[in-house]
Amino acid sequence: MAPSKKKHASSECCVIPGGFTVLSLKFSSDSVSQHKLYVKEHRVRAEKSSHRPLDRTLFVLNLPPYCSQDVVRDLFSQFGTVQSVELGDHPGSFKESGPRLSRFFKPPETQGFKVGYVVFQNSTSIAAAKSHPHDVPLVVCTDERPVLTGVQKWTRQYTESFIQVDKLQKIVDSFMEEYDKAKEEEAEQQRKEAEQQQEDEEGWVKVTRGHKGAKARPHSEAANQRTLRKEMRKKKRKELMNFYTWQHRNTQKEHIAELRKKFEEDKQRIALLRAQRKFRPY
The missing domain is CATH 1.10.287 (Helix Hairpins)
Structure with missing residues (x-):
């Protein structure tokens, strides 16, 4: 039987069930094996955070451990300017909600395949990434951006694990200054609230209005205790x-x-x- 002269379609994107587009990934240009990434436009209606715009965020699955934030940024920069990159162990909101800490005070990251959110500067970059041919792999390690693995990577991590005393002292001093400033602002706010809720000579308490015309409640400790005692007395009177x-x-x-x-x-x-x-x- 003569072979078919019909050629398979090449240079086309591959879309799998679920709306994910398959992108091929190679560690280096001379690598034989390929890795598969699954990308999809991030469209979650419950997502209300401003750091993941629905029209400019790309959701990426199956990122290998050697792909750091810088590597992911370089990989997807060919589709457009990358604004930010987030990596996590599972999908969801894993952005830090509290004060940003130094890497010296963070727990070690778990090694394994990750998920990512790539935010582009323009919405057209999403279509460019989804239309990338699956038979044209993305190369991680190049001469312009080398990626260390194996012994070289472990050696660099071991070297970076030693913290210079003067550098650590600067980071600690900066963190403590911000902490002391926040505490002073909180104490000043409590003092102002206590002055506002302080009773005058006739026993009256000045109550101000908050945003949207809502009646502001006293937030000082003394006012809270008085309110609690008043509620308890009222509850006892209403007992059946x-x-x-x-x-x-x-x-x-x-x-x-x-x-x-x-x-x-x-x-x-x-x-x-x-x-x-x-x-x-x-």
Whole structure:
């Protein structure tokens, strides 16, 4: 049987179920084996963070361990200017919400395949990355941007693990200055709130309005304690001692019986005083 003269389509993108586009990846130009990346436009409606625009963010799966943020930035820079790169162990919001710490105070990163979010400067870069031919692999290590692996990588990591004392001292001093500044601002804010919530000579408390016309609540510790005590007293007053109807009926009967008993006792005492001629109303 003669071979078919029909040629397979080349230089075309490969799209798999789920909407992911397959991109080939090679560590170096002379590597025989290839690695597959799966990219997709990031479109999550629940995502409200500003650092991942829905029209300029590319979601990347199956990133190998040797692909750092700089490597990923260089790989996707051929499709357009890359604004930011985020790498994580699993999809989701793994951006730091607190103050940015130095690498000396962070736990060691887990080694393994990662997911990434690549934010481009223009939305047209997303279409360029998705239309990249799957038979044209992206090269990680080149002469312009060498990537160390194996013993060379471990040697560099071991060398970088030694921290210079003066450099570490500068980082610690800078962090402590920012921490002290934040504490001073917090103390000043608490002092202003305490002054605003302080009672005047007549016992009145000035209550200001917050944003959108909402009534501001006192946030000082003393005001919170006063509010808590007031709520507890109100709760005690509203406690229902007789919740059921039959309990309320029995309580009324007992109260009437006590009143009758007291009335009879008063009648007997008055009669006794009259009998003893000690009752002198005038």
